[in-house]
Amino acid sequence: MRRAIALGRRGMNRGDGGPFGAVVVCRGAIVGEGWNRVVATNDPTAHGEIVAIRTACRRLASFRLSGCELYTSGEPCPMCLSAVYWARIDRIFFGFTVGDAARIGFDDRVVYRQLAKPAARRTIPAVQLLADEARALAREYAANPRRAKY
Numbered sequence: 623m624r625r626a627i628a629l630g631r632r633g634m635n636r637g638d639g640g641p642f643g644a645v646v647v648c649r650g651a652i653v654g655e656g657w658n659r660v661v662a663t664n665d666p667t668a669h670g671e672i673v674a675i676r677t678a679c680r681r682l683a684s685f686r687l688s689g690c691e692l693y694t695s696g697e698p699c700p701m702c703l704s705a706v707y708w709a710r711i712d713r714i715f716f717g718f719t720v721g722d723a724a725r726i727g728f729d730d731r732v733v734y735r736q737l738a739k740p741a742a743r744r745t746i747p748a749v750q751l752l753a754d755e756a757r758a759l760a761r762e763y764a765a766n767p768r769r770a771k772y
Contacts, residue, residue: 623693623715625655630670630695633657640728642670644694646678646687646711653690654678670694671702675709687711696723699730700737 629643639658646654656673660666671694679685687709692698697716698706706714720730741748763769 626693627695629657638662642696644670644674646674646690646692648690653681669702671698672705675705700733
């Protein structure tokens with residue numbers, strides 16, 4: 623956890639982004655680490671947790687991080703939390719909370735409230751198009767015996 627905090631501080635002091643550092647640990651060894659690089663890369667997805675997960679996946683040559691844990695300076699935002707679930711990380715340890723982050727200008731609660739609404743009633747509405755064609759694509763994927771198993 624101290625490494626995650628140190629990475630968050632390093633990135634923050636370099637002007638890379640907010641005070642968010644993260645470390646992925648597998649069987650006691652660090653396999654991925656990162657810090658918020660949103661400002662440095664002009665990439666809104668370059669959160670510390672995402673950077674650490676990407677690094678761990680490359681190092682382990684797998685998109686599954688079962689058996690790994692995430693240490694992060696701040697409680698994960700909705701995007702990072704989703705990435706943790708998609709990567710199948712076993713456990714999250716975090717420092718400051720979503721409420722603490724909101725008090726310094728990172729209010730993830732807005733996104734949580736939006737996700738609770740029906741898609742068409744969100745601030746950024748989601749509209750379904752070409753449903754039949756998209757479903758055909760999904761059926762095609764399901765029928766492919768060589769498809770990747772998630």
